[in-house]
Amino acid sequence: MIKKILIFIFSLTLLTSCGGGGGGNTSGLSFTTSQYAGTYNSIDINMSGSSVASYSNQSSGNLSLTSTRRSDGLISYAKFSTAAGDQTFDTNNGATIATFTKGAIGLTSNNDGALFRLDTYSGYGMWEITTGNTSRVFVGQSGTSLTSNPAAVVSSASYTGYALGLLTEVGYAPIFTTADFSATANFSSGSMSVSTSNTRGVSLSTGNDLGSYSADNISGTLSKSGSNNYTYTGTVTSNYASNSISGTATLQVYGPSAESVAGSAILTRGDGTRNHALSFGGTR
16 A cells, blocks of 8 residues: 555656665665664555455554665665564565655565654654555654653753654545644653644555645644653544544654654544544654
């Protein structure tokens, strides 16, 4: 599913692609491998032809990401590890790599695709494991170092960045979404307001910009969760005047001085026929 849009945009050269069995000419490049840890949300999207038929098996858990970044900024290797299994994209084994809007990196391999963005201390995005007519779509965030106690280094902070999502509804073809992301944190009180703006849709089948999807902008207030100081959770809701979709967002704070935040959520309509799988992050 995610692979569809990447393949189409590769063919139109709307992305800067370097791939097809080895990731292009890598002579003179250096490579840095990093380990990231975080959390994910996932949902099975059952397809009938090009349309969504139903949903099942929504879950969440811990995420481990191993990635190799080239000195030109592209990612040549990514391995997403969760309780649901591993998914690996490796340009040395035929994966295709490219850059996408919002500074995201696209990778395709076999029937699957991944789209994610890496900042200095954190990363966020989506990937899939496809079996037959079902795609298990994951959205998640991870980082190289969590901020053990953000309030000890900064009492409050503002963050700006981006959001990447997959919007689906029973009876319709899925679409990709992009948006701007912002967060305002009061670490002293343990609260954080988050929101997206300028949400736009992109066709998975043609790569065309579908225009504004402002009703799918989200907002909510998250609170410090559990015994640690770096995880925030809470309900986020879309901007629909009626029949809105909502879900629980998990966000974590990364870097030695709380330099970045990243999170994910799956928003669901009350009747279970519409979902927005969303990942987001920002730096201050």
